[in-house]
Amino acid sequence: MTQPASPAPAPQPTNNKAGAVRRRPRLWAKTWPYLAAVGSLLAIWQLAATAIGKPFLLPGVVDVMPRLARIFTNEEFTTGFFKSLYRLALGYPLACLLGALLGLLGGVSKTFAVYLRSLISILQSIPPITWVPFFMILLGFGDLTVITIITIASFFPMALSVLNGTEGVNRTHLEVARTLGASRGQLLTKVFAPESLPAFVTGAQVSFGNAWRSLISAEMVGGASVGLGRYLSYRSEIADMQGVLLSIIVIGTIAAVIDLVLLEKLKRRLLHWRYVSGGDQ
Amino acid sequence: MQSLELKQVNKSFGSLQVLSDINLKVEKGEFAVIVGHSGCGKSTALRMFAGLETATTGEVLADGKPIAGPDPQRVMIFQEHALYPWRTVEANVGFGLELAGVDKKEKRARVNAVLDKVGLDGFQRYYPHQLSGGMRQRVAIARALVVDPEVLLLDEPYGALDAITRLQMQNELIKLWRGTGKTMVLITHDIDEAVYLADSIYVMSPRPGRIIQKLTADMPRPRARNSQAFVDLRQQIMDSLDIGTYSI
Numbered sequence: 001m002t003q004p005a006s007p008a009p010a011p012q013p014t015n016n017k018a019g020a021v022r023r024r025p026r027l028w029a030k031t032w033p034y035l036a037a038v039g040s041l042l043a044i045w046q047l048a049a050t051a052i053g054k055p056f057l058l059p060g061v062v063d064v065m066p067r068l069a070r071i072f073t074n075e076e077f078t079t080g081f082f083k084s085l086y087r088l089a090l091g092y093p094l095a096c097l098l099g100a101l102l103g104l105l106g107g108v109s110k111t112f113a114v115y116l117r118s119l120i121s122i123l124q125s126i127p128p129i130t131w132v133p134f135f136m137i138l139l140g141f142g143d144l145t146v147i148t149i150i151t152i153a154s155f156f157p158m159a160l161s162v163l164n165g166t167e168g169v170n171r172t173h174l175e176v177a178r179t180l181g182a183s184r185g186q187l188l189t190k191v192f193a194p195e196s197l198p199a200f201v202t203g204a205q206v207s208f209g210n211a212w213r214s215l216i217s218a219e220m221v222g223g224a225s226v227g228l229g230r231y232l233s234y235r236s237e238i239a240d241m242q243g244v245l246l247s248i249i250v251i252g253t254i255a256a257v258i259d260l261v262l263l264e265k266l267k268r269r270l271l272h273w274r275y276v277s278g279g280d281q
Numbered sequence: 282m283q284s285l286e287l288k289q290v291n292k293s294f295g296s297l298q299v300l301s302d303i304n305l306k307v308e309k310g311e312f313a314v315i316v317g318h319s320g321c322g323k324s325t326a327l328r329m330f331a332g333l334e335t336a337t338t339g340e341v342l343a344d345g346k347p348i349a350g351p352d353p354q355r356v357m358i359f360q361e362h363a364l365y366p367w368r369t370v371e372a373n374v375g376f377g378l379e380l381a382g383v384d385k386k387e388k389r390a391r392v393n394a395v396l397d398k399v400g401l402d403g404f405q406r407y408y409p410h411q412l413s414g415g416m417r418q419r420v421a422i423a424r425a426l427v428v429d430p431e432v433l434l435l436d437e438p439y440g441a442l443d444a445i446t447r448l449q450m451q452n453e454l455i456k457l458w459r460g461t462g463k464t465m466v467l468i469t470h471d472i473d474e475a476v477y478l479a480d481s482i483y484v485m486s487p488r489p490g491r492i493i494q495k496l497t498a499d500m501p502r503p504r505a506r507n508s509q510a511f512v513d514l515r516q517q518i519m520d521s522l523d524i525g526t527y528s529i
Binding site: 170172173175176177178179180181182183186190191194195197271273276 | 361365366368377428434
C-alpha cells in the first residue's frame with residue numbers, strides 16, 4: 001500500500017498483452033493433467049478389453065474409435081444428439097434465469113429467503129427422474145416433459161448460490177449506494193446483482209451439471225422417444241456395446257466442453273475485473 | 282448549504298445504550314470533528330446525519346428539518362473506502378450521477394473534472410484493486426464530491442492509511458473543502474487530525490457516548506502542527522479524554 005509522491009506515475013501499465021503471454025504456460029499447466037486423466041481412462045478401458053478378449057462384450061478403444069469418427073453420419077444418432085442439445089438449450093438457461101431471479105428476490109426479502117430455502121430443501125430431496133412418470137402423464141411424451149425436468153433439477157443450485165451470494169453482500173456497498181440516493185430497484189440492479197455475479201457463475205456451473213444429468217436420465221427412463229439418453233438405452237436394449245460406449249463418450253465430452261470452454265469463458269467475461277493484473281494485491 | 286443538529290439524542294441497540302443525551306450543532310460551512318475512543322458511538326452519530334440510523338429518542342435535524350432517510354445532499358465517506366471492485370475508477374466515481382440519471386456526456390465531464398481535482402486524472406480505467414490505499418480513498422472522496430453534496434460526512438476516512446499518506450490526505454482534504462462552503466463532519470480517533478482540520482471539535486466519552494467538551498480551533502490555516510496553540514489544544518483534548526498523562 002505505498003503511495004507515490006505524485007499520483008501521476010501509474011502502478012505499472014497493466015494487462016492484456018502481458019496477461020495473455022503469462023496465461024499461456026498456465027493454460028498448458030492446467031491442460032496436461034486433464035489430458036493425462038482422459039488418457040488413463042482410455043488406457044484402463046483398453047487394458048480391460050484386451051484382458052476380457054470378447055469384443056461383443058467389451059470392445060476396445062480401437063474398435064469404438066472408428067465408429068465414433070463416423071457417428072455424425074448416422075441419422076438416428078444425430079437426430080437424438082441435436083434433440084438433446086435443443087432441450088438443454090431451452091431448459092438450462094430457463095433454470096438459470098429462474099434460479100437467479102428467485103435468489104435475488106430472497107436477497108431482498110428475508111421472508112422470501114426462508115420460503116425459498118424450504119422449497120429448495122424439498123425439491124432437493126426428490127431425485128429429478130422421479131418426475132418423469134408424473135410429467136409424462138401431465139404433459140405427454142417428449143420435449144416439454146424433459147425440459148420441465150431439466151428446469152426443476154437445475155434451478156435450485158443457482159437459486160441457492162445466488163441467495164447465499166446476496167446474503168454476503170457487503171453492507172457498506174449498500175450504504176454507499178443509499179447515501180448517494182439509490183432507490184430499492186437500483187440497489188437490486190446496481191449493487192445486489194453485480195455483487196452476486198461470482199455466486200451466479202458458481203451457480204451456473206453447478207446447475208449445468210444437474211441439467212445435463214437430469215436431461216440424459218430423463219431421456220433414458222423414457223421421457224422422450226429421441227435424444228442422446230434414449231439412443232444410449234436403446235443401444236443397450238439391442239446389446240450394441242459399441243453404441244453404448246460411444247454414447248457415454250459423447251455425453252461426457254459435451255458436458256466437459258460446455259463446462260470447461262463455454263462456462264469458463266462466461267466466468268472470465270462476467271468477472272473480467274478479477275482477471276485484470278497489476279496493482280498491489 | 283445545510284446545518285446539522287442532534288437534539289437530546291439517545292440511541293440504544295437493544296439493551297445497549299450507545300449515545301446518551303447528545304446535543305450538537307454544526308453550522309453551515311463549518312468543519313466539525315468528533316473525537317473519541319473507538320466504540321464510543323461517534324460513528325452512530327454520523328450515520329444519523331447520513332440517514333442510515335435513527336435516534337431512539339430526540340431529534341436529528343438538517344437545516345432545522347428532521348432527517349427522514351439518506352439524501353444525496355449528505356454523502357458519507359466510509360473508512361474502508363467501499364469502492365465497487367467490479368467498477369473502474371471512472372464508473373465508481375460516476376455512480377451517484379448514474380443513479381440520478383445524468384446523461385453520459387455530462388457524467389463523463391463531471392467525473393473527469395473531479396478526478397483531476399483529487400489528482401487521479403489518467404486512472405479512469407483502473408480497477409480499485411490496482412490502486413494503493415491512498416488512491417482508493419481519493420476515489421471514494423471523488424465519488425462523494427461528484428454529486429456536489431452540501432454536506433460531507435467522513436467516518437474515519439484515513440483510519441486504514443499509513444501515517445505519511447494520512448498527513449498528505451489531510452492536506453488534500455482541506456484544499457478540496459476550502460472555498461466550497463460545504464458542511465463537513467469528520468469522525469476520528471486521531472487527535473492531531475482533529476486539531477489540524479477542525480473549526481470545532483467535539484470530544485465524546487466512552488460508551489454510552491456523551492459530548493464531554495466542545496472546543497473551537499480558530500488557528501488560521503494552513504496550521505503548523507507544532508505551534509503553541511496547536512499543542513495546547515491537543516493537550517486539552519487529551520485531558521478531557523483522560524489520556525493527558527498517567528500516574529505511577
